[in-house]
Amino acid sequence: MQLSLENMETYLALFGMNDRNMAALEQEMEVSVSLHGNELTIRGEEENVRLSEQVIEKLIEMLKKGEMIDASRIRYAVALAREGRLEEISEILGDVVAITHRGKRIQCKTLGQKEYVAAVRKNELTLAVGPAGTGKTYLAMALAVVAMRNKEVERIVLTRPAVEAGEKLGFLPGDMTQKVDPYLRPLYDALYEMMGVESYQRMVERGTLEIAPLAFMRGRTLNDAFIILDEAQNTTCEQMKMFLTRLGAGSRCIVTGDVSQIDLPRGKKSGLVEAMEVLKDVSGISIVHLSNKDVVRHELVQKIVRAYEAWEAKESKEGNEA
Numbered sequence: 001m002q003l004s005l006e007n008m009e010t011y012l013a014l015f016g017m018n019d020r021n022m023a024a025l026e027q028e029m030e031v032s033v034s035l036h037g038n039e040l041t042i043r044g045e046e047e048n049v050r051l052s053e054q055v056i057e058k059l060i061e062m063l064k065k066g067e068m069i070d071a072s073r074i075r076y077a078v079a080l081a082r083e084g085r086l087e088e089i090s091e092i093l094g095d096v097v098a099i100t101h102r103g104k105r106i107q108c109k110t111l112g113q114k115e116y117v118a119a120v121r122k123n124e125l126t127l128a129v130g131p132a133g134t135g136k137t138y139l140a141m142a143l144a145v146v147a148m149r150n151k152e153v154e155r156i157v158l159t160r161p162a163v164e165a166g167e168k169l170g171f172l173p174g175d176m177t178q179k180v181d182p183y184l185r186p187l188y189d190a191l192y193e194m195m196g197v198e199s200y201q202r203m204v205e206r207g208t209l210e211i212a213p214l215a216f217m218r219g220r221t222l223n224d225a226f227i228i229l230d231e232a233q234n235t236t237c238e239q240m241k242m243f244l245t246r247l248g249a250g251s252r253c254i255v256t257g258d259v260s261q262i263d264l265p266r267g268k269k270s271g272l273v274e275a276m277e278v279l280k281d282v283s284g285i286s287i288v289h290l291s292n293k294d295v296v297r298h299e300l301v302q303k304i305v306r307a308y309e310a311w312e313a314k315e316s317k318e319g320n321e322a
Helices: 008-015 016-027 044-063 069-082 085-091 111-122 136-149 164-171 177-197 197-206 235-245 272-278 299-321
Strands: 001-006 032-036 037-044 096-099 106-109 123-130 156-159 209-213 223-230 252-257 285-289
Touching: 008 016, 016 032, 016 044, 037 044, 044 069, 044 085, 069 085, 069 272, 085 111, 085 136, 085 235, 096 136, 106 136, 111 164, 123 272, 136 156, 136 177, 136 223, 136 252, 156 177, 177 197, 177 209, 197 209, 197 272, 223 285, 235 252, 235 272
Parallel strands: 123 252, 123 285, 156 209, 156 223, 223 252
Antiparallel strands: 001 037, 032 037, 096 106
16 A cells, blocks of 8 residues: 655654654554655555554644654554544644643643543543553643643642551651652652743742642642642542542642552552542542553553553452352
């Protein structure tokens, strides 16, 4: 099968550095792609060749609209093509969630992420549940910073449970900030990229940005704030109820977590799992489920998530049969 490529710039953008993009397509579709002059030739099984042609045509269309193409976006396009949903990829184009302090555009890369962002924009409370690498925390940070810049809220409050520390927190060296710092580090990293270190420090000094362990939320009412609870799968049921009832007037809240990575003691129910059951029919609350198809980190992360899901499903089946 042959496709005409209009110019060398399109070729370079489509194939990527060292043909990395096209290597991803070949691997995912089990085809061979070669370029002779300005003619692209695809060889393989008929159905795979047909789908590959559709994917490449869609990628060229995206390139013409100024979209960036990388291996993760190609893998996602292939997954949609196999489901007969390739045209839906157009739904995630063009909508810029935020712009970092360096001018980088943050956009949704999957339909699941688009659903997540839409839910946050529409609802006062959103629960985002999914595996590592799906952008739960990063997009939450982006939306919080945008809300702050647009003066929709007066401050940002970020929190996570320091479950791993448990009762031993007091034995760690330093003051309370230094003790919990390792557990909050992922939040710092996302904020540094979003707003820059200087802006981050100014907001902390003014009190318009607060990062604290979950235990610090007790007894407070958070008004006019954008509140993010990260790693919520490690909250107890009591902690989750306490946190959710902190929500005050003019505030918006995002709760993120991965129910496959619960670090609570055995037999202790996750507050996130319970909240998903309790709040599923409450208006004004959205529960978004992200899957391995929404993983946008290194391709190995997606493979790891898939492998663990398959292994856990097998273990569960064998356990039920025993």
